[in-house]
Amino acid sequence: MSSEIGNNVDNLNNGCEKENENSESTDGDIVNPWTVTSSSQTGVDYDKLIDRFGSSKIDEKLLARFETVIQKPVHHLLRRGIFFSHRDMYEILKRQEQGKPFYLYTGRGPSSSALHMGHLIPFMFTKWLQETFDVPLIIQMTDDEKFLWKDLSVEKAQELAIENAKDIIALGFDVEKTFIFSNFQFIGQCPQFYQNMTRVQKNVTFNQVKGIFGFGNSDCIGKISFPAIQAAPSFSSSFPFIFDGKKDVPCLIPCAIDQDPFFRMTRDVAPRLGFCKPALLHSQFFPALQGSQTKMSASDPNSSIFLTDTPNQIKKKINKYAFSGGGATEAEHKEKGGNCDIDVSFQYLRFFLEDDERLEQIRKDYTSGELLTGYLKKELIEILQKVVVEHQERRKEITDDIVKEFMTPRKLKFKFQNKSEINCETHQKQLIHNFYPEV
Numbered sequence: 001m002s003s004e005i006g007n008n009v010d011n012l013n014n015g016c017e018k019e020n021e022n023s024e025s026t027d028g029d030i031v032n033p034w035t036v037t038s039s040s041q042t043g044v045d046y047d048k049l050i051d052r053f054g055s056s057k058i059d060e061k062l063l064a065r066f067e068t069v070i071q072k073p074v075h076h077l078l079r080r081g082i083f084f085s086h087r088d089m090y091e092i093l094k095r096q097e098q099g100k101p102f103y104l105y106t107g108r109g110p111s112s113s114a115l116h117m118g119h120l121i122p123f124m125f126t127k128w129l130q131e132t133f134d135v136p137l138i139i140q141m142t143d144d145e146k147f148l149w150k151d152l153s154v155e156k157a158q159e160l161a162i163e164n165a166k167d168i169i170a171l172g173f174d175v176e177k178t179f180i181f182s183n184f185q186f187i188g189q190c191p192q193f194y195q196n197m198t199r200v201q202k203n204v205t206f207n208q209v210k211g212i213f214g215f216g217n218s219d220c221i222g223k224i225s226f227p228a229i230q231a232a233p234s235f236s237s238s239f240p241f242i243f244d245g246k247k248d249v250p251c252l253i254p255c256a257i258d259q260d261p262f263f264r265m266t267r268d269v270a271p272r273l274g275f276c277k278p279a280l281l282h283s284q285f286f287p288a289l290q291g292s293q294t295k296m297s298a299s300d301p302n303s304s305i306f307l308t309d310t311p312n313q314i315k316k317k318i319n320k321y322a323f324s325g326g327g328a329t330e331a332e333h334k335e336k337g338g339n340c341d342i343d344v345s346f347q348y349l350r351f352f353l354e355d356d357e358r359l360e361q362i363r364k365d366y367t368s369g370e371l372l373t374g375y376l377k378k379e380l381i382e383i384l385q386k387v388v389v390e391h392q393e394r395r396k397e398i399t400d401d402i403v404k405e406f407m408t409p410r411k412l413k414f415k416f417q418n419k420s421e422i423n424c425e426t427h428q429k430q431l432i433h434n435f436y437p438e439v
Contacts, residue, residue: 031258032214036285041342043291046084046257046284053260055085055282062089069093075128076354077283083125085257087267088279092252096133101414103242104130105233105251105278107140108168110160111150115167116304117384118286121351123171125283126254130177136242136412137178138251140233141165144183148222158184165403167307170394173406176413179242180406183229190409192245193238196273200228203269212261231266234278241409250276257282287347289321307392311385318345318381326366326373337369338376345373345380352383 028039031049038044050057058078066074066089077083095102106126108119130137141164143157152160161182168180187193206224209215215224232238236249243249253263260282267277288303302321305314325343327333340346340363353359362379365371 032261036258041291043287044285049257050085053085053257053264055087055257055260055280056089058084058086058089058281062086065090065093069097070132072132075125076356077121077125077351079356080350081284082121082351083254083281083283085282086280087263088277089252089281092250092279095250101135102133102250102252102279103135103236103414104133104137105140105253106137106255107142107230107233108164109142109146110157110164111146111152112306113160113163114306114308115164116306117348117351117387118304119167120171120307120387121283121286122254122256123168125281127171127173129252129254130174134415135177136414137173138233138239138242139165139168139178139180140230141180141182142230144222144229145226147184148220148226154184158182162400162403165406166395166398167391169398169402169406170391172394175402175405178406179239179409179412180403181409182407185407186409187229190238190240192240193232196232196235196238197228199273200231200266200269201225203272204228204265208265212265227262227265230262231269234263234266234270235273235275237275239409242412247275250279252279252281254281255283256285258285286351287344289317289323289344291323291342291344305384305388307388307395309388311389314385314388315381318377318384322348322377322380324373326376327369330372333372334369338366338371338373340366343373343376345376348380349376349383352380352387 029044029049030037031044036044047057058081063074063078066078073079075083092102104126106122108115108123126137129135141161143161146152146160147154147157150157161184165180165182187197204227209224209227213223213227234251234253235247236243236251237245237247253259255263260280263278263280270277289305290303302317305317309317323342323344325339325341325346327336327338338346343366346363346366349359349362353362362371362376366376
């Protein structure tokens with residue numbers, strides 16, 4: 001998943017989901033799927049972003065409703081406001097309560113051979129959602145997009161998609177409930193998916209995609225048509241082997257807020273096609289080591305902690321590059337305290353330290369000056385080393401055959417499935433044969 005928001009947005013949403021003019025930048029923040037920067041040391045102003053994009057804030061009322069429906073505490077990424085914005089989450093919770101089907105959809109644009117820590121956040125949260133709701137999950141690998149935007153060959157983009165899929169699978173997704181697909185491999189084999197792509201393409205004008213994504217006259221036509229490809233998995237009829245051609249099963253999309261332009265467009269088009277609007281949960285950005293002015297980037301190894309880094313590399317990167325909110329000297333720090341709002345190590349702990357009481361104690365001690373920057377970094381290093389080493393161990397077990405199983409079109413098992421209604425074995429077998437003639 002990737003994109004870019006431009007200026008002078010056409011009124012795609014008929015006033016329902018607004019986006020202000022000059023939508024790419026507000027008060028020094030630039031937020032689009034290709035670029036995230038802020039002029040503030042504390043990073044993007046998410047409240048202003050909610051107002052600009054026309055989404056809804058995840059507040060205490062929604063969190064209480066969430067916990068009532070799932071009958072357990074919400075994920076710490078929700079409690080801490082890291083997933084901070086939504087579209088139609090109340091409708092999804094209502095469907096869950098009523099026993100009506102929905103599914104999860106998210107994606108990854110494979111631009112590097114390994115994921116970094118920022119990439120893990122939406123997938124960790126998606127796994128929790130899948131286990132909590134017991135629903136099918138669809139993961140789109142947009143290797144075609146990276147071919148169009150990056151200096152990559154088709155073959156290299158496909159290779160990166162497989163490597164990234166292994167990282168994703170290593171998080172522990174249930175193969176019986178999860179379908180992962182590469183755009184390059186899948187679209188030509190599934191006519192229903194391609195049909196939905198072209199339905200979207202026909203209903204969005206060139207001026208509209210220019211307005212939403214900032215495309216210029218020099219951009220290749222592949223970029224201009226790509227948003228329809230990312231929109232298509234939002235519609236259940238794109239996956240007949242899972243939903244038997246039903247077009248009334250909505251999806252919930254957990255993603256970073258920079259992906260929202262794709263789905264504002266999708267939500268506008270969906271009713272005109274007779275499809276359900278996708279619901280969304282938006283996350284904040286995982287900051288670069290150098291500070292919250294930009295997000296962690298796969299293209300800058302010194303801005304990121306990768307899942308292939310050794311424990312020693314993790315230690316060196318955090319000690320050398322992680323921006324500190326502490327005082328210039330130990331004496332100054334003890335006198336004035338540290339600033340957790342700009343300290344990258346503390347911000348990373350918000351994502352990965354699950355113990356709320358421990359996090360709050362660290363915040364108090366650092367703010368008072370009692371806890372020094374070196375000790376804060378040491379705490380983070382130990383947590384990230386553990387996360388990465390454990391992931392590497394699981395990753396070693398992910399074979400090509402396991403990836404093939406996840407990426408084979410097939411029925412998925414989930415609690416809303418009505419086996420008497422879903423009968424598409426012939427179509428499923430044909431799809432499998434198209435992918436793997438030897439089967």
